Amino acid sequence: MEKPPAPKAGEHWHYEVVSPGLVAGYLVKRVLFEGQSAYQHIVVHDTAALGRLLVLDDKSQSSQADEFVFHEALVQPSLIAHPNPKNVFIAGGGEGATAREALSHRSVERVVMVDLDGQVVELCRKHLEVFHRGAFDDPRMELRHEDALAYLEKTREKFDLVIVDVPDPLEAGPAWQLFTREFYQLIKRRLNPDGMMVAQSGPTGPVYAANCFTAIAKTVGSVFPVSAQCEAFIPAFQTTWGFVIGSLGPDPRKLTPSAVDKRIARRVASPLRYYDGVTHRGMFSLPKYLRKAIAEEKRTITKATPVFIE
Numbered sequence: 001m002e003k004p005p006a007p008k009a010g011e012h013w014h015y016e017v018v019s020p021g022l023v024a025g026y027l028v029k030r031v032l033f034e035g036q037s038a039y040q041h042i043v044v045h046d047t048a049a050l051g052r053l054l055v056l057d058d059k060s061q062s063s064q065a066d067e068f069v070f071h072e073a074l075v076q077p078s079l080i081a082h083p084n085p086k087n088v089f090i091a092g093g094g095e096g097a098t099a100r101e102a103l104s105h106r107s108v109e110r111v112v113m114v115d116l117d118g119q120v121v122e123l124c125r126k127h128l129e130v131f132h133r134g135a136f137d138d139p140r141m142e143l144r145h146e147d148a149l150a151y152l153e154k155t156r157e158k159f160d161l162v163i164v165d166v167p168d169p170l171e172a173g174p175a176w177q178l179f180t181r182e183f184y185q186l187i188k189r190r191l192n193p194d195g196m197m198v199a200q201s202g203p204t205g206p207v208y209a210a211n212c213f214t215a216i217a218k219t220v221g222s223v224f225p226v227s228a229q230c231e232a233f234i235p236a237f238q239t240t241w242g243f244v245i246g247s248l249g250p251d252p253r254k255l256t257p258s259a260v261d262k263r264i265a266r267r268v269a270s271p272l273r274y275y276d277g278v279t280h281r282g283m284f285s286l287p288k289y290l291r292k293a294i295a296e297e298k299r300t301i302t303k304a305t306p307v308f309i310e
Contacts, residue, residue: 004025004027005027007027010029010030011027011029011030012027012028013025013026013027013028014026014027014028014045014047014055016055016058016059016060017058018238018239019207019208022238024238026045026047026048026049026050026053026060027047027048027049028045028046028047028048029046029047029048030045031043031044031045031046032044032045032046032052032127033123035119037117037119037120038117038119039116039117040056040057040117040120040167041056041057041058042054042055042119042120042123043055043056044127044128047063049065050063050064050065050066050235050236051063051064051065052064052127052128052130052131053236054094054095054124054128056120056167057167059167059168060236060237061095061167062095062097062128062131062236063236064130064131065235065236066234066235066236067095067097067131068097068273068274069232069233069234069235069273069274070097070200070232070234070241071097071098071100071101072101072272072273072274072275073230073231073232073243073275073283074098074101074163074165074198074200074243075098075101075102075163075198076101076264076268076272077198077230077243077245077252077275077280077283077284078161078163078196078197078198078245078247078252079101079102079105079108079161079267080252080255080260080263080264080267080280081196081247081250081251081252081255082160082161082194082195082196082250083194083250084107084160085105085107085108085160085161086107086108086109086110086160087108087109087110087112087157087158087159087160087161087192088102088108088110088111088112088159088160088161088162088163089111089112089114089152089159089161089162089163089190090102090111090112090113090114090115090162090163090165091114091115091148091149091162091163091164091165091166091178092114092115092116092148092164092165092166092167092175092178093113093115093163093165094115094117094120094121094124095124095128095131095132096113096121096124096125096128096131096132096133096135096136097128097131097132097135098163098165099111099113099132099135099136099138099141100131100132100133100135102161102163103135103138103140103141104268104269104270104272105268105269106267106268106269107267108140109140110140110142111138111140111141111142112142112144112157112159113141113142113143113144114144114145114146114147114148114151115143115144115145115148116145116146116147116148117145118145121136121143121145148166148178149177149178149183149186152186152187152190153186155190158190158191158192158195159190159191159192159195160191160192160194160195160196161195161196161197161198162187162190162191162195162196162197162198163197163198164178164179164187164197164198164199164200165199165200166178166200168202168212169202169212169301169306169307169308176306176308177303177306178199179199179212179216179301179306179307180219180302180303180306181219181222181223181300181301181302182302182303184197184220184223184224185223187246188223188224188246188248191248193248193249194247194248194249194250195247195248195249196245196246196247196248196249196250197220197224197246197247198243198244198246199216199220199243199244200241200242200243201213201216201217201229201241201242201243201244202216202241202242203237203240203241203242204231204239204240204241204242204286204290205239205240206289208239212307213229213242213290214293214294214297214299215297215299215300215301215307216242216244216301217229217242217244217294217297218294218297218298218299218300219299219300219301219302220244220245220246221246222300223246224246224247224248225247225248226245226246226247226249226250226251227244227245227246227247228244228245228247228251228252228253228284229242229243229244229245229284229286229290229294230242230243230245230252230283230284230286231283231286231290232274232283243283252280252284253284255277256277256281257277257278257280257281258277259277260276260277260280261276261277264276264277
């Protein structure tokens, strides 16, 4: 059996547990930063296969090779489904790439990004310019470093889309309360008519879905009149990844490929590399095992009964 090549001087292998019994390894050519913020452990790697890689609490968050897949899949379906999105709220999104995708829409007038960990954001501004592409300097962008839940509790501003782009709900991590029914109910109160929300919702592969994704789907569905789920394969994550949408009006599943392509041509100012009408249809065509797991899911995530992934 072929073994991984021995690292050269200054290189090393970064190993990450994907699931019990499965480990992924990345050859790191250089470590640009490693340290501890007030909230989490942060590493920025240059890797041989994936390019620049952001790792938080030993979990890969974004890689240069495929971040466009994740961020277009997270943001574009909801913005395209909305009839006229103008105001967008982002919870998390430290790399700036989520804001980049929202700001690509000509109709968007304001993006409020609230990320608790200012140190992560500053490191991303410095080391991940290829991800954010200047989004932090866009005059439509407002960046705040505070708790997203607390911000939404105190503001009376209404939004057309709320994007939840925070790390997975780890018990020791800072973000699990942003996956609860209480938080989704708060989002619902902060949405305009026809408003929508979308949350990155964890892995959807056959051995992962029950950890997190199906519980988030059940929870969002208990709050919003329209709930839709989609997925995309993210090579850096070694699996398909899920996104759960809650809507007060538009149903993204009803858009035809041609309608998606027409809206992209009319609304989106910068080229998309992953998302178009055909991709949209594929993202919402969930496999049978996943549809079955969502239908049979019994858990609803609340502050009293949180669901944590491994």
